[in-house]
Amino acid sequence: MNLELKDIKINLTKNPKQKPEDDKLGFGAIFSDHMFIMDWNEEKGWYNPRIEEYAPIAMAPSLAALHYGQSIFEGMKAYIANGKPVLFRPRDNFERLNNSAERLALPKVDVDFALTALSELIKVDKEWIPTSEGTSLYIRPFMFGCDEYLGVKASSNVKFIIILSPSGAYFKGGLQPNKIFVEDEYVRAVRGGTGYAKAAGNYAGSLIGQNKAAKLGYAQTLWLDGVEQKYVEEVGAMNIFFKIDGKYITPELNGSILPGITRDSIIKLLKHNGEIVEERKLSINELYEAADNGKLEEVFGTGTAAVISPVGELFDGKKKIVINDFITGEAATKIYNQLTGIQLGKVEDPFGWLYEIK
Ligand code: PLP
Ligand code: COI
Numbered sequence: 001m002n003l004e005l006k007d008i009k010i011n012l013t014k015n016p017k018q019k020p021e022d023d024k025l026g027f028g029a030i031f032s033d034h035m036f037i038m039d040w041n042e043e044k045g046w047y048n049p050r051i052e053e054y055a056p057i058a059m060a061p062s063l064a065a066l067h068y069g070q071s072i073f074e075g076m077k078a079y080i081a082n083g084k085p086v087l088f089r090p091r092d093n094f095e096r097l098n099n100s101a102e103r104l105a106l107p108k109v110d111v112d113f114a115l116t117a118l119s120e121l122i123k124v125d126k127e128w129i130p131t132s133e134g135t136s137l138y139i140r141p142f143m144f145g146c147d148e149y150l151g152v153k154a155s156s157n158v159k160f161i162i163i164l165s166p167s168g169a170y171f172k173g174g175l176q177p178n179k180i181f182v183e184d185e186y187v188r189a190v191r192g193g194t195g196y197a198k199a200a201g202n203y204a205g206s207l208i209g210q211n212k213a214a215k216l217g218y219a220q221t222l223w224l225d226g227v228e229q230k231y232v233e234e235v236g237a238m239n240i241f242f243k244i245d246g247k248y249i250t251p252e253l254n255g256s257i258l259p260g261i262t263r264d265s266i267i268k269l270l271k272h273n274g275e276i277v278e279e280r281k282l283s284i285n286e287l288y289e290a291a292d293n294g295k296l297e298e299v300f301g302t303g304t305a306a307v308i309s310p311v312g313e314l315f316d317g318k319k320k321i322v323i324n325d326f327i328t329g330e331a332a333t334k335i336y337n338q339l340t341g342i343q344l345g346k347v348e349d350p351f352g353w354l355y356e357i358k
Helices: 064-068 090-103 111-124 200-215 261-272 284-292 330-343
Strands: 034-041 045-053 071-073 076-081 084-088 136-145 157-167 178-183 220-224 232-235 239-244 247-251 277-280 296-303 307-315 320-322 354-356
Touching (some): 034 111, 045 111, 064 136, 071 200, 084 330, 090 111, 090 136, 090 261, 111 136, 247 261, 261 307, 284 320
Antiparallel strands (some): 071 136, 076 084, 084 354, 136 157, 239 296
């Protein structure tokens, strides 16, 4: 049975929470009053869609997702643009969720219904969309296997939930450059694995590298390819772009990199601006050479949470390179203004990416 708007039961909280001040938000630590939930099983498909109070959910200690990591998620944002709540390329997120679902043997959602459900949830919690510069309502859709069973198998019972978190910058300094550690011991993903999916386990496996980087004073990890540990892949929570000798280079999608929606948007915007963009393999040695020859102009990460995040230093434990004197570069600033301008309805949206919640 195809679910529709009229199937969503709304049960509003009796205890609305105090909304936080925009300057106290941080990232992903505060949650709005409501969440969307629906269940799936093999016989019924998706059923019981509902919006209810954001609250803990009961789960069995034998829950499949806890034991075998059958869990995927998405990250998107709502903004207020010209007084109205908007989303940025939301269909792309739900389509990527479905690609992740396929890889993790989870059921797909109907993209139209998922967008309807999200829109209803945002309407209920519209007042939770912060409006100060650099803030937004971070949206976290996720799905996990719920069988109470310790045999290794794809769950026959699944939950899909959307929660909302009013958030500020992912990195404390916002557009200030960050220091990134180049990881050449551990790998995040391998071809044929789950790297292209937004699988919870990808992040679990990356934490050791993140801890290592943090101990050395680095904000995140730059992951290299899982076979030769020679080619640049992506950062822990964002894709990465290099401006070398006037051209923009970003690692090609090879199955082990997350196909970022911001990445795709930046490629399209740069080309629209007349810039040359190459999606290709980039070895860490080519990068070091470009730095040594003075050709590495800028480096920045791209992601929903991270937006545009300049990189001021790369260090692999031996070689350290400082980029653009650790100053936020012109290229990063321009593309940040263009992207956030579109998201906030302030500049032309040449690709029709903004989705207004009506
Ligand atoms: N790479 C990883 C590992 C991520 O977690 C993210 C964040 O979502 C990205 C890249 C950027 O993807 P997007 O631009 O779709 O947010
Ligand atoms: C996002 O940018 O939406 C992410 O998922 C990154 C991170 C918070 C895991």
